[in-house]
Amino acid sequence: MQTDKILAPAVTRASAVLDLLARTGRPVALAELAKTLQLPKSSLHVLCTTLEHLNLITRLDGGQMTLGPHVMMWANAFMARLDITQEFFASWDDMRVLPEETITLSVRDGAEVVYIACRNGKHPLGLQFHAGMRLPAVYTATGLAMLSTLPDASARKLLDGQAGGWPAPLTEHGLRDTASAITELQRIRQQRYSTDREGVRDGMYCFGAPVFDSRNPEAVAGVAVSIRSLEANPALEARAGHAIRKLADRLSERLGAVQAF
Numbered sequence: 468m469q470t471d472k473i474l475a476p477a478v479t480r481a482s483a484v485l486d487l488l489a490r491t492g493r494p495v496a497l498a499e500l501a502k503t504l505q506l507p508k509s510s511l512h513v514l515c516t517t518l519e520h521l522n523l524i525t526r527l528d529g530g531q532m533t534l535g536p537h538v539m540m541w542a543n544a545f546m547a548r549l550d551i552t553q554e555f556f557a558s559w560d561d562m563r564v565l566p567e568e569t570i571t572l573s574v575r576d577g578a579e580v581v582y583i584a585c586r587n588g589k590h591p592l593g594l595q596f597h598a599g600m601r602l603p604a605v606y607t608a609t610g611l612a613m614l615s616t617l618p619d620a621s622a623r624k625l626l627d628g629q630a631g632g633w634p635a636p637l638t639e640h641g642l643r644d645t646a647s648a649i650t651e652l653q654r655i656r657q658q659r660y661s662t663d664r665e666g667v668r669d670g671m672y673c674f675g676a677p678v679f680d681s682r683n684p685e686a687v688a689g690v691a692v693s694i695r696s697l698e699a700n701p702a703l704e705a706r707a708g709h710a711i712r713k714l715a716d717r718l719s720e721r722l723g724a725v726q727a728f
Contacts, residue, residue: 480506480514485523485534490601494531551678551718552584555690558717559586564710569693571596573609578629580610580689590695594668602667603634605648606641608675609689611661612715615652616677616686616728622652641666659728660708660715665696672696674707676715681723690715 483504488495497515501508515532518524522537555572569588573580580603585596604610605626614622626633626645633644642648655661663673673693677686692711694703715728 477514480504480511481518481523484511484514484518485538488524488532488534494527494529494533496531500532551688551721554718554721555584555714556586558714562710562714564713565692565694565707568707569596571609571691571693572688573607573691574688575604575610575613575686576601578604578625578634580604580607580613583688588693590698592668592671592693592695594671596693602637605634606637606663606666608661608663608673608691608693610675611648611651611655611663612675612677612689612691613686614648615655615661616679616684617652619649619652623649637667638665638669640664640669656728658708660712661691662704662708663691670696672699672704672707674704674711676708676712677728678715679719679722679724679728681725687722688718690718 484500487500487503497508497512500506500515501511504511506514515524515526519526519532519535522535524532525535526532552572555570559570560566567589569590569592570586571582572584573582575581579601582596582600582602583598585598585600587595602610604614614625617625623645626648636643642651659676661675663671663675665671667673671693672695673691675689675691678688678690679685680687690711692707694707712728719728
């Protein structure tokens with residue numbers, strides 16, 4: 468069955484509008500929406516009026532638009548479905564491993580990760596994680612961990628099909644192409660946790676692992692712990708990797724997962 472035969476164009480356009488407002492993070496005018504999405508202003512005006520009526524967008528006094536309050540209801544429902552944010556923090560505290568380091572919980576949205584829970588540690592990393600933050604999956608420990616649960620063919624199709632091509636590097640250390648990413652995903656499956664060595668931020672190492680639920684063969688979330696690269700050594704890296712793997716397993720069990728990574 469052809470995918471384009473079953474998609475509703477109006478829903479696709481509405482999703483594109485909401486995605487753009489979410490990515491931009493600032494009020495956007497109708498003209499900018501039309502130019503970026505390459506849609507006629509007339510049809511876009513009707514679409515935005517409908518989204519405004521549904522409280523999915525809010526129109527400011529100057530005519531610019533932002534995400535509306537109804538989106539937060541969906542976000543809250545999604546968070547409630549996962550039901551792992553509190554368990555995430557409590558389980559890490561209970562493990563008493565690297566308690567002062569930064570920990571993050573994220574989900575994958577296509578070729579990006581979206582952070583849904585973060586606790587920034589006492590040791591400065593030069594980067595503050597926050598809920599709603601988006602980063603290219605191939606540069607993050609949680610993203611690589613989640614991508615590693617896809618078959619190679621699916622991961623390759625996803626990475627090769629990124630809009631705009633390979634994402635702009637965040638540092639000099641990130642992966643640079645699909646072939647190297649697939650090799651890294653194969654290594655992660657063997658090691659059972661992922662490693663980001665300064666791919667997101669110079670001076671920061673992150674170790675991640677995928678989280679599963681009872682229904683999906685692919686990861687539904689990813690967890691990571693971040694440390695300063697100056698403090699890294701083989702023993703500490705192994706400790707961080709095994710700890711985050713244990714946390715991921717605990718959260719997966721909480722979600723009813725039966726498979727092991």
